[in-house]
Amino acid sequence: MDKIFKRIPIYLSLLVILMLCLAILTGCQSIDKSESYFDKSEIEYSRFEYDAANNQTKVIWATTLSNNTIYNFNGFSVTFRLYNNSTLIKTETYHYSRGVNHGKEYT
DSSP: OHHHHHHHHHHHHHHHHHHHHHHHHOOSOBSOGGGEEEOGGGGGGOEEEEETTTTEEEEEOOOOEEEOBSSOBOOEEEEEEEEETTEEEEEEEEEEOOOBOTTEEEO
């Protein structure tokens, strides 16, 4: 019984070291791919310029790409839907080759 009490400080020390290692080695990044996104709230500040002579609309937009995962991504796609009042006029999808490395952001 006396041997058990002498070993308690050793076991407690090992437990504390293990807990510290787990805290230090555990990253803040996720494996959930939904943590890789762009901030949709900034899109409300987009500008739209309509050229009546050519019947074209130019969309000028910016956002922040956030990648809080352990993965890198190399590109993304955005789909724009052009409406006239409530009538859908046209749908266009654009593919961007701008990627963001893991744990980084890009505006």
